[in-house]
Amino acid sequence: MAESALKKKENGRGTRATDAEETRFNILEVATAEFADKGLSGARIDEIAERTNSSKRMIYYYFGSKEGLYRAVLERAYTAVREVDADNRRDDLDPDAALRDVVGVTFDYHNQHPEFVRLVMNENILRGAHVGEVPGIRERNRKVIDQLRAILARGVASGHFREGVDPVELHMTISALCFYNVSNRYTFSFGFERDMSSPKALARRRMSVIDVIESWCRA
Template sequence: MASRARRRPPPAAARRSPVSVPSAATRDADGTRADILAIATEEFAKKGLSGSRVDEIAERTHTVKRMIYYYFGSKEGLYRAVLERCYDHIRMIESDLDLDALPPNEALRRLVQTTFDYHNKHPDFVRLVMNENIHHGDHIGHLPNIKTRNRTVIAMLGKLIDRGVAAGIFREDLDPVELHMSISALCFYNVSNRYTFSRIFEKDMSSPKALAARREIVVDTIERWCAAK
C-alpha cells in the first residue's frame, strides 16, 4: 500500500497569525459599541442626561441594558463616552485640514469655515456641549485625557499664529486659546441660539443663503481681529 504523501506546511508568508485579523466576535463587539454610541448621542442630545433612558437606547440598538452596562459601566459612563467621542471627532476634522500647507491667511479662513460648517452639520454636538454646561462640566471633568486630547487645536493655532506674525499678517499679541474661544463662540451661536434669535428678531438663520452669508461674516470678523495693525 502506497504511503500517503506528507503535506508540507504552508510557507511562512502564507501563515496567518491568530492575532493578525480581528475575530468575528471582536468585529461584532466594535460594531455594537459604535452603534450604541451613535444612538446614545442622539438620545442625550435630544433629551439630556437625566431625560434619556438606557432602556430606549438598548431598544433602538437591538441590544439589552446589560450589554450597555458591560461596555460603559453606567448611564453616566455612556454619557461620558459620547462626550469624548464627539470632541475627538471635531479634533480629527481639524487635524485633517493640513493647515501647515497653506499660507497663514488662507489657513485661518479654512479653519473658520470648517468650524462653522461642522457646527451646522452636527447640531447634536452643540446640544451635548450645552447640556454638559448645565451640569457645570462635571462629567467631562471625569475624562482623564480630555485636556490632552483637545490641546491639538491650541497647538495648531499656536503654529498658525507664529507663521502669521512672522509673515507680518497677524498681530503679535494673539493668544491661541482666545482665538479658539472666539472662533468657537461665533460658530456655536448660530446653532445654539438659532430658534430663539430667529423668533425674536424674525431673522432667517437656517436657509443655505442665510448660512452662507453668516459664514462669511464670521470668517471676516476673525480675519479682521487677527490682522496686523
C-alpha cells in the first residue's frame, strides 16, 4: 500500500506503477465504503467510480467485475480483522482478565469498524456466497477458538471457571453480543426513550457484555 508507493517514489519519480498501486488502493477504499453502505446489490459501480480518483474503466481493469471488486473488498476486510487479533497473546494475564480482555477488544473492534460489520451482514444476506472464497477465515476462527479454549482450560485449572463451557459456544456468544450491538442499531432502539447510541449507553453495554460472559464462565 502506501509504503511501497513511497518506496517507488524514492527510487524514481512519480511513476506509472506507483499510480497504479495507489489507484488500486483508492478504489478498494471507496468500494469498501460503498459496499458497506448499500450492500452488493445496492452499490452502484458508477458511483464508486465517481468517488474514486480514477474511473470505472480502471475498476474493471483491476477487478474484472462488480463481484470481483466485492470479493476483493471482503477479503481485505477480513484480512484486517485477522491482523488485529493475531498478535494478542494473553498468556501473561490470569484467565479471568484474559477473558475480559478478549471480550473488550472484540466489542471495541466491532464498534470501531461498522463497515466490517455491515460487510458481514451483507454477506449473510447473500447466504455467504462469496465468503467461502476468502481464504484465512477458517484459520482465523480456529485461532480464536483455540485461544478461548486455552483460557477456559487455565481458568478451570485455577478454579476461577466452571467446567463444561464449550469454546465454540463461547466464541459464538461473544461474537453475537458484540456484533448485534452494531448490526442492529437501527431497529433495536425503537421503543424506548433511552438513547442507545450515546457514549454512556455504549460504555454501559460494554460492561454488560463483559459481565454476561464472565458470569457464564465463572465457577
